[in-house]
Amino acid sequence: MPRVEGQKRKLLALLQILIRDTDENHPLSVPQLVEKLQDEGIVSERKSVYNDLATLKEIPGAKYDIVQQRGRGGGYYMTDAPFELAELKLLVDAVYASKFITARKSKTLIDKLGQFTSRYKQAELDRKVLVSGRIKSTDEKILYTVDALHTAITAGEQVQFKYCDWNLQKKMTPRHDGLLYCVSPWVLVWENGNYYLIAYTEGRLKHYRVDKMQSVHQLPGTVREGAAEYADFDVNTYMQQMFGMFNGPCKRVTLLCENRFAGAMIDRFGTVPILVPCPDGEHFKITVDIQVSPQFFGWVAGFGAGVSVSGPPEVRAEMKKTLDRIQEIYR
Structure with a gap:
């Protein structure tokens, strides 16, 4: 039997078509599925597509429910994508509401989230009204700062960084003439639209606003300090005691x-x-x-x-x- 080009990726392509192009109001018939597969360079016959649909339904532990709608205008559609639409809306709201995610990165993330539902429902994820009047960050480096801090926390190692403030020229300038801070990171918390790092330094636990941290570097080979203090530390109580994350007695x-x-x-x-x-x-x-x-x-x-x-x-x-x-x- 001659080898048919694209068969190795046909099952995955068929699954993606069902996720992207179908829902309960937009089923696709087998001939339509054959045509869409062909648009992606995959030649297939109707009989093989029936077999592929049956295979997808029988995959052990699969989280997809492929339903056949019979009658005029019927066909196959996907009911359970990896995320429910309501779950995606919550994630989209969180991205739009976040101050530290730039407008450009917000759009990129929303577009990616939209791939987890049908194209017909993606319009419901267009909830930009949440952004109105909000100040969004213009610095995408904070995403990599957060990642570096998570990595150091997981590894149990110290981090080094410069801590900055805004000046009148609307630029971040390092405190203490660029002095390098060296701290033991324990947890990242979210408060009032900002990320804060809770870290041990100078004999106690302190917090730092992540978007004011620059040149963050993990220090391989170091040992994180403050385990005893953090064991008795209640993050929720600490946050409730703070107002605007300003310290005081x-x-x-x-x-x-x-x-x-x-x-x-x-x-x-x-x-x-x-x-x-x-x-x-x-x-x-x-x-x-x-x-x-x-x-x-x-x-x-x-x-x-x-x-x-x-x-x-x-x-x-x-x-x-x-x-x-x-x-x-x-x-």
């Missing part, structure tokens, strides 16, 4: 809140802290561990008279000083 702070702000407190601190009703029936108190910083005071001030610092006295006094300084500026 950790204090146990009590807030007096109007009842209407119960949801805002739960959104910020979770459901573990107890909301204690006040005798007046209009307020409640919540006590939480906070890293006290100007950003924390700004967060409290954002609620106006609806939320106030009840204690401890030194934090309440610092809140008053902050408000007095702001009032003096606008006097």
Whole structure:
């Protein structure tokens, strides 16, 4: 029997056609499948395509469900692609909402995600309204920075980098005249649209914003430090204590809140802290561990008279000083 060109890749091509060009509203008949295979340079007969469809259905552990729709306008279509459409939409939303992924890289990633559903449903992944008004990064190097950090974390080795700040010319300039930071990386966390590295250095765990890290290099042969400190480290608690990821002295702070702000407190601190009703029936108190910083005071001030610092006295006094300084500026 003569060898038919392209048979080695026919099964894969047929599978890709079913994923890309079919769904429950767009089945393809066997003659149409033969034609599409021919468009890809694969010569086949209808009988062999029937056999190939049966083979795809019987592959052990396969996650694809090929359905035959009988009757006029019927044919075969794929019902279960690797991702459900709703799952792809969630992934697309995450990519569009991410500040550190550039607009160009966002489009590339969305196009790739679109390959996991039929071309008829790809239009539903066009959700660019999420990007409106958002500041997207212009530096794609952060993707490789994240990859390098993940690699170092997996290998249990230290990393070296320059840490930068924006200047008035809108350029990143290294801190301390380009001093190289050497830290032991433990985990990457996501907060308010930014990536942060939690790392051990100078006897404690600190965080660094990943998009401000440049020239990141893994240090082969080094041993990551801080295992004992990280074993007792609760990432979620650490993130809840932070406001704008600014460090400050950790204090146990009590807030007096109007009842209407119960949801805002739960959104910020979770459901573990107890909301204690006040005798007046209009307020409640919540006590939480906070890293006290100007950003924390700004967060409290954002609620106006609806939320106030009840204690401890030194934090309440610092809140008053902050408000007095702001009032003096606008006097």
